[in-house]
Amino acid sequence: MPGPGTKVAYADELKVTLQDRDGNSCSYNTARFGSAEFARPIGTYAHRTVEEDASCQAADTYYVLVERTGADTSSSEPWELEIRHLTEPRVKAGGATAAPENWPSGSPAPPGGGPRERRGGTSFFSAPGLEQGEWQDRIKPGETLFYKVPVDWGQQLFASADLGSAAGEGYVSNALTMTLYNPARGLVDSATDVSYDGKQKSSVLDPLPPVAYENRFDSSDSVNGMRFAGWYYLRVSLSPEVEKEFGPQALGLSLRLNVEDGRGEGAPAYEGPAGDFQVTDEDLSAAESGQSTSAAERSATMRLIGVSGIGTGTVLVLGLGVWTLVGRAERGGRAAACGARRGPWCGAGRRPGQDSQAPAGYGPPAAR
DSSP states (O other), X not given: OOOTTOOOOTTOEEEEEEEOTTSOEEXXXXXXXXXXXXXOOOOOOOOOOOOTTOSSOSSSOOEEEEEEEOOTTSOOOOOOBOOEEEEEEOXXXXXXXXXXXXXXXXXXXXXXSOOEEOOOBSSTTTOBBOOSEEEEEEEOTTOEEEEEEEEOTTEEEEEEEEEOOOSSXXXXXXXXXXXXXXXXOOEEEEOOOEEXXXXXXXXXXXXXXXXXXXXXXXXXXXXXXXXXXXXXXXXEEEOTHHHHHHOSSOEEXXXXXXXXXXXXXXXXXXXXXXXXXXXXXXXXXXXXXXXXXXXXXXXXXXXXXXXXSTTSEEEEEEOSSSOOOOXXXXXXXXXXXXXXXXXXXXXXXXXXXXXXXXXTTOOSOOOO
């Protein structure tokens, strides 16, 4: 992510493209900071789809192109990247090939049980698990917090964030941002940025469809992003400008989560293990206890997390923090990604406006 104090502008953009050996684009996506012009992690993803009459079908080496463009007033310091690879298996022949046209959109009742405290993480990797309920935390100006919640096939997620009040008078536009990412760390949707005047404010995600495999056939991010079962990630950021108006103290943050059984279908007929694209009993336990991915891996060091099932589906290439590229499977495929740590073929350290082409000899694993 951009370092603290990094200056960014509305249209500062990251564009990630997956290419074949001839430089042809398999897919691309972009991410911008938008109206909330302060540094924070952003993410997007690209994909390679194995299907009839699609591009990039050959088993071969593929490359990632990362382009960063920015305004003349934006900082030119390099940003760190992280990468991760996952696999979604192919699905058996048959099944739906069109996205749903409607779904329940009414706001659910507030979750019961009373508020509980849980400290947010600083990245996807350290995000604590949450289950349905109301969760309390505190957030400092300029801080970004991550949380994750398991959402299974057919379930529907509703999420909101309340920012507590502060003493004094002032006004900060676009002070609080909240964004939802899917299990592949791909952008699903962002709530409307909230301005802050010292009084309690609320940010709410628009109603999203139940998780279903066929959501991927829709053209909108907010629908096709809900195409995997697994961990969904909430990113909440508070503008550093809040400190100038109301001081450096942390403000109260309350998250309300509802996970409802919707009208979606069950799990798709995968030909292989679902991997991260499912909700297991261990995931439910982690959501109850607040365990993060890093804690889970420490407690299960022999569990393989990463690229698996090569040749049976889509390799989803994940970024933890800034940039994410993900392989998308409609019938199987492969891709690669850049995230918050430097990689020699991800173009780390490029200045705004410079292209970052993978050098010779580097690239994501060849499809076999």
